Amino acid sequence: MNLDIAAMQIFNGISLFSILLLMAIGLAVVFGLMGVINMAHGELMAMGAYTTYLVSVGFQRWAPGWMDVYLFAAIPLAFLVTFAFGYALERGFIRWFYNRPLDTLLATWGLSLILQQVYRSLFGAQEVSVPLASWLSGAWEPTPDLQFPLNRIFILGLTLLVAVGVYLLLYRSAWGLRVRAVTQNRAMAGAVGINTRRVDALTFALGSGLAGIAGCVFTMIGSTNPGTGQLYIVDSFIVVVFGGVQSLLGTAFSGLAIAQSQTTLEYLMSGSMAKVTILVLVIVVLYFRPNGLFATKTRG
DSSP, rough: HHHHHHHHHHHHHHHHHHHHHHHHHHHHHIIHOOOOOOOOHHHHHHHHHHHHHHHHHHHHOOGGGGGHHHHHHHHHHHHHHHHHHHHHHHHTGGGGTTTTTHHHHHHHHHHHEEEEEEEEHHOOOSSOOOOOOOSSEEEEEEEEEEEEHHHHHHHHHHHHHHHHHHHHHHHHHHHHHHHHHHOOHHHHHHHHTTTTTHHHHHHHHHHHHHHHHHHHHHTTTSBBBBTTTGGGGGHHHHHHHHHOOOOOOOOOOHHHHHHHHHHHHHHHHHHHHHHHHHHHHHHHHHHHHHOOOTTOOOOO
């Protein structure tokens, strides 16, 4: 492996990491901070992707001259649509299943099947795609043998921006302090006047909104169908559990480790064998560290 191939492999790993992190960071908020196993998280990602598709259709029909900037309308709209849906979902459905992990898993899995059928009814079973903005087409070529796709670079920048925003929101704001208080001790947080139900609803909505952004990003690299959300849901759960529940830093580091390992192994062996190898390594690590690599320290 020469330096150019090594650089491309590293970039491919970072590209996969950015997609995994966007998907997993919303799951980390819902699963890690709230303890809710949301099997419909992938369908929320698909909702963001379909929202992006509708925005692109609207721009093509009513503002074709602005197609190069439709993403800047699609990204916040995908977040708002899935945020609102997640808030309503938590208020009317999820809140009845707290502290019942098996029931939550089965209920959200059923919800994912319902949403998939809704997408088939509205958009059909065939795949839909969105046009790529002209300024995201092509690649940056620092050398004749190196090509870095511009859309992947944009995704990486957006991922870093979202990750920093979530960190500041959860660890540098009053609302984030309430979220962490409810996570650590719900009864005490309620005793000091924190509205725990409102915190739950907004936290779940935030995780849903982040899944919507991940869906918007997904449209830049592939087409969307009703089963799109199932492509990354298992990998996202692995990233969250491997990094350590309740640890956003652990989610980021585990996503980077898994992505780089997977792309390297795919270069050396087949894609299916690479996934199997990664899964075996994760199982071995979790055997010795069942709480993940960056488990939250607590007093005994």
